[in-house]
Amino acid sequence: MTPDVMLTALRDQKPLVHCITNYVAMNIAANVVLAAGASPAMVHAPEEVAQFTPICGGLTINIGTLSGSWLQSMTAAASSAAANDIPWVFDPVAHFITDYRKCAAQSLLAQRPTIVRGNASEILALAGEAGTGKGADSGDSVEAAWGAAKALADQFGTVVAISGPVDYLTDGKQEAHVSGGSDLMPQVTALGCSQTALMGAYAATGPAFDAALAAMAHFKIAGTAAAKLAQGPGSFQMHFLDALSAAQPGDLAGAIG
Template identity: 75%
Template sequence: MAYQDVLTPLRDQNPLVHCITNYVAMNVAANVVLAAGASPAMVHAPEEIADFTPVCTAVTINIGTLSTSWVASMMAAAQLANDNKIPWVFDPVAHFVSGYRKAVAQDLLALRPTIIRGNASEILALAGESGAGKGADSGDAVEAAEGAAQNLAEKYGAVIAVTGPTDFVTDGSQSARVHGGSPIMPKVTALGCAQTALMGAYAAAGPAYDAAVGALSHFKVAGSQAASKAQGPGSFQMHFLDALATTQPADLAGAVT
């Protein structure tokens, strides 16, 4: 399956994506997943995980706003995803800013995510290298994290997606760069977190590497289309959701080298 072809089964199957994400991202992520053609569920109570996670077709875990109960849910959902052969995507948001956050990220990493999506600073730090991240914002170029991504992919058997102006994806044996998007996108809060949720939807519909490349391509193409109509970050959000919904598989083909 080519990466652009994953969008067709995604829309045909309308996969249920279990999104454990942060307070800032919930609404944006849910709208993005819906617009693309999948079904989001923002379930995070520990009491529900055992019943809910096994009936989903993908899980996404974003550590943007941590708390003790949410960490318990994240660990349980990741383990259940593994037990039930459900793909799961890990977004290690700013995992280097505190000892608590770093420990949680390492515990989740040990459960071997299907896909890891992060900015360059997050990927560098996850691989044990130094970076220049500032909170959730990257201070490093994507190119600087390509070696770290390769190492993580080989060590954990995961697909690594490093996002930025040009995204980089690798599974350790193959790699791709995804072009497009708009400089407006970083000015809209939680779009990166929403991309993780969309990647979960793609992972439910196709192989992990193709899913990561397809989700990133969908974002880039929709971002470029939205920017051509938007007057700023506010109107960009509206046009971006519309573009996610109208983008077709053939539109994705030109985004990747």
């Protein structure tokens, strides 16, 4: 499915997306999903995720503010998604900074997410390679992680999406690059995390590779449009949400190549 078809389907279907994300990202992630045309739900209590996940079109898991109870919820939700053929997106935020996070990320990866989305340093470390990331910020170029992305895609049967100045994604067989956006995007907290949530919405409407590509293209063209009006990161966030909503299906192809 081409990106224009994916965006049309997303807005027609308005899928419910189960977002287990971090405290910092909850508000912006929910607003991004809504602006794009889907419906977010931030359910994370371990007592209810296994029951809630099956009624959703997609699941996203982000380990930004990890805790024991949240990891329990993430594990249960991923298992429920697999049992019910629901696509899920894994965002291994800064998973390399502590042993606890490393183990959590590897455990979730072993559940074979539909899509893995991260920055270059996160993808390198997830594949067991050395990187130079600092917390949630990447210290490596997207190009440096291409090989790691392909290796992860082959090993786990997943689509791997790397965000950066020029995004890269692969399923081990096909690949794509997505350009555009703005230098202001990294200055808005949790905007990358919100891309994971949007990717879950797209994954609910079509094939995994096509979903990741459409989500990345939607982000890039919205970022480009918002930068033309923004005076700084504060106003950029406002214009970015408007641009996500205003984007037309035919616009997305302009970011791919």
